[in-house]
Amino acid sequence: MMKANVTFQGGYLFKRLRIDLSTRQVRVEEIDPAEYYQFLGGRGMGALWYWREIAPDVRPLGAENKIGFFAGPMTGAPLISTTKFQCATKSPETGRYLCANSSGYFGPYLREAGFDALILEGVSPSWTAVVIENGAVRFVDDENWKGLKTVDARRRLLDGLPQGRRWATMVVGPAAENEVAFSSIMVDDGRAFGRGGAGAVLASKRVKALAVRGDHKFPVYDIEKCRALTKNAIEFLKTSRAKHRMLGTAQFIEPVNALGAMPTRNFQTTWEDPETASGVIAQTMREKYFVRNYACYRCSIACGQMTEVKEGEFAGAAARPEYESIGILGPSCGVYDMAAVIAANQACDELGMDTITAGNMLGLVMELFQRGLVSAADNDGLEVHFGDGKALVQMLHFFAERRGLGKIIGKGALGIIAERPEWEPYIMHSRGLTFAAYDPRGFHGMGLSYATSSRGACHNVGGYTVYEELLSGKVDRFSPQGKGAMVKSLQDVRAYIDSTGLCTVARGGFQLTNQPNTEVLLAITGYDFAPRLVEIGERIINLERMILKREGVDRRLDTLPPRMREPVPNGPAAGHAVTQEILDAMLDEYYQLRGWDANGLPTAETLKKFDLEFTLV
Amino acid sequence: MTQVGLWVVGGLDLALSGRRTTIDFPDGAAVGDIPDRLLEVGIDAHSPKYLVVLNGLGWRQFPPEQKLKDGDVLLVIPPLMGG
Structure with missing residues (x-):
């Protein structure tokens, strides 16, 4: 590693917290500043760590796999939108390197607890929640963690923690416990490490949840400059991101469809008649289902669109749908009822699954039904056809519970192809990770x-x-x-x-x-x-x-x-x-x-x- | 006159938002005339707030001297990002 002729005067804490879950041993390790010089933080530091510690023969859900979380120099910094942190691990979905990022409060609060990075290794002897407060680590062991939906596990975790300063959380759901290859880690109340199945890795270590808080203020080189830059950034974003606040990323559904790049019916087509598609565009979401904006840590944009279904068969459903989730759970499944999409998004969040891969897998199941390659007899009696919003939501529970076709679907693209190679033509993926809501034939x-x-x-x-x-x-x-x-x-x-x-x-x-x-x-x-x-x-x-x-x-x-x-x-x-x-x-x-x-x-x-x-x- | 379709989508704060309409260009008008004509209906083709698409492709992709023809379609959308 090239040594930097640089002395950092802020931004980094140079501390990595390593927890061996098997032995409950906790270590604080020093991070070499030269690594930051070369790799900056976050994803770069995650890749470097992965190179050193995750050998090619490590099994994603084996005890030898590890999972790491990495902040960058701006994570938690006194600016705006300094919310991001990264995860690195071996993916159960692709069988290879995974980097993922999430918003929320966990990254910033990890820094306030005194650390730039957190490594989890080994397997806990019992289901547990890991609680980090400043430098102290404790474990809340309880076999009853198992089976809880993410929202319930988070509530229970927070109920058991000292009040006062806010906690940040990460939680996995039943899908992760059942080794669903595309299970997520939910961060706080709705952000996620979605892609690649990091949730299953955490569950394989019998970690249901983590909580963190602290009161460290990490050093900043020039606070006055930070204030000036923040003021300018807020002004810039007030104009340039005004639509994000009003409509969120859902604003792109209508244009991408108009350009013929929207996956429809599992990428069999790339466009839907605009009148039909209008059921899931941002304006519809705003008019019928919007409740309030949601902001991540220190964010002035607040692009999150909290929605709730007030009536009909999905009454009570609530979620914060983003473009990708809407596109894949909606048009790619032939569903143009925003209420069904909100309910499906909520099911993914509560069961702990990546909305993108879950949507792709729903599209696969629907196409298998369309082609007569599977029937209700293969799926615990449930038929799942394009356009059926109710079955869309029900099938997500089958995925998480590994019921019916969920038994094989939970293995993810590569696992499915290994078992049923004849289904490969209907799975849109590269190296095991399924497509986002853009058909490359359109771009x-x-x-x-x-x-x-x-x-x-x-x-x-x-x-x-x-x-x-x-x-x-x-x-x-x-x-x-x-x-x-x-x-x-x-x-x-x-x-x-x-x-x-x-x-x-x-x-x-x-x-x-x-x-x-x-x-x-x-x-x-x-x-x-x-x-x-x-x-x-x-x-x-x-x-x-x-x-x-x-x-x-x-x-x-x-x-x-x-x-x-x-x-x-x-x-x-x-x-x-x-x-x-x-x-x-x-x-x-x-x-x-x-x-x-x-x-x-x-x-x-x-x-x-x-x-x-x-x-x- | 050359009649060109105009469709503004994506919830943009424009008078024509959500509408499919047609705008007239003078005979012989070319791609290079698009910004001025759009400005007349309240759309700044050079603004970072909008992307202007001609017949499915970025309008800048076409030679400015290329003549517009009846049935051409302009699509105005917000600058796209992932979600």
Whole structure:
């Protein structure tokens, strides 16, 4: 590791809390500042930790797997939207490296408890909740934790803790206990580590919940500068993110459908008649179901849209649906009743499942019924057809309880394919992680994002191309040209953003772009990271790629499912497909710009450039 | 006159929001004339608050001198982000 000629004067605590659940041994470890110099924090530090501690033969739900949580220098900082922290572990959904991020209060409060990172290893002798208050750790053992929904477990946890200063929580649900490969960790009252199945890893350690609080104020280099930057950011975001406050990310349902990139009926089509689709657009959600806004830690935007169903068969359902959840649980399942989508979102949250993969799995089940490949006899008597909102919600319980088809569906994409290879054509995934709510045939750049993302098909880690493919005028969304450069840049930026601790929705307020011109990290840490941020992002992507190489990934696995090679049958993207030729053209450009060989692996020269020679083992 | 469809979606705070309508361009109007014509109906094509799409593609993708024709469609949407 290259030593930094830098002394940080704020932003970091340099302390990592490690809890061995088997022995209940607790250790506080020192973090080398040189690691922050090279990897910044959050996702970068998670990848470095994973490289060192999670060997390729570790089983995701085996006792030898570990799970780590990592703050960035901005997590909990006295700015705005400094809510993010990262999780790293081996994914039960993909069988490989997982990075995930969440908002909420846990990351900031972990820092107030005195730590930049938390590592959990081993397996608790009994079901437990881990309570961290400042430097002290205690365990609330109780076999009755098992079986509780996330909302009930959180309430019970908080009821048993001392009052006063607020606690932040992480909780898993019944799905995680039942080893559902796409189970989530719910953070506080509605944010989540959704993708990749981190919830099942936590449950495999018999940890039902965690709570944290503290009263440490970590050092900040220039508090006056922080105040000035915050004032400017609030002003900027007041205008640029006004729609986020009013409609949340649901505002994108209508446009993505209008552009023919909305998955409908499990990606068999990419568009729905606008009148039908209007049942699940943001304006409908606002008019009929909106209750109030929800803000994460120190957020001035409050993009969360709390909704509640007041009448009808889903009366009482309440959730905070985001674009991806609506798209995948709604149109991709042929459901255009927002009440059903809210109820399904709530079921995912309370049972503890990733809404995106759960929605994809519902789409799979519905298509299997459509094609006559399964029947009610295979599913405890329940028929599940496209457009059936009631069955949509019921089936989610089957997933979590491993009932009926839930027995196999709970294994996730790769587990299903191993058991029923004939179903593979109906599962939209890359390296085991299912698609977000964009069909790459409508935006070819998203195909490259899904194929090369460090954790499998992901619109965030892989790079969100949709906006860029329409804005610049330099690329055509239906062409491979220029997508390699676009995706590389988006991934590099996302990797460093994920390492700061700032929410991506607010990053524009601090000029954290592909050409960062910001004083915010200088104000926090006393070191001007800005000129090196993109380089740091690139270093993280290369380290992640070396992790994946160690886990068997190369070009052969940078793929899209066969349906993407079939032309879209109707709508605004009719006739378009991501053929293997198109994907190969995008991959060739991408690999070349990354300094990777034709097989998609970093060259020795590239590794040297980013001080990653230590990965050449 | 050239009649071009106009559809504003995504809950934008615009008078035409949610409506499918048609706007007239003078004969011979080209892609480069789009911003001025949209401004007349209250839409700033250069604003970061909007994305303007012509026939399904970013309008800047077309040569400014390319002539508009009857049946072309402009879609105005918010700047897209993941969720």
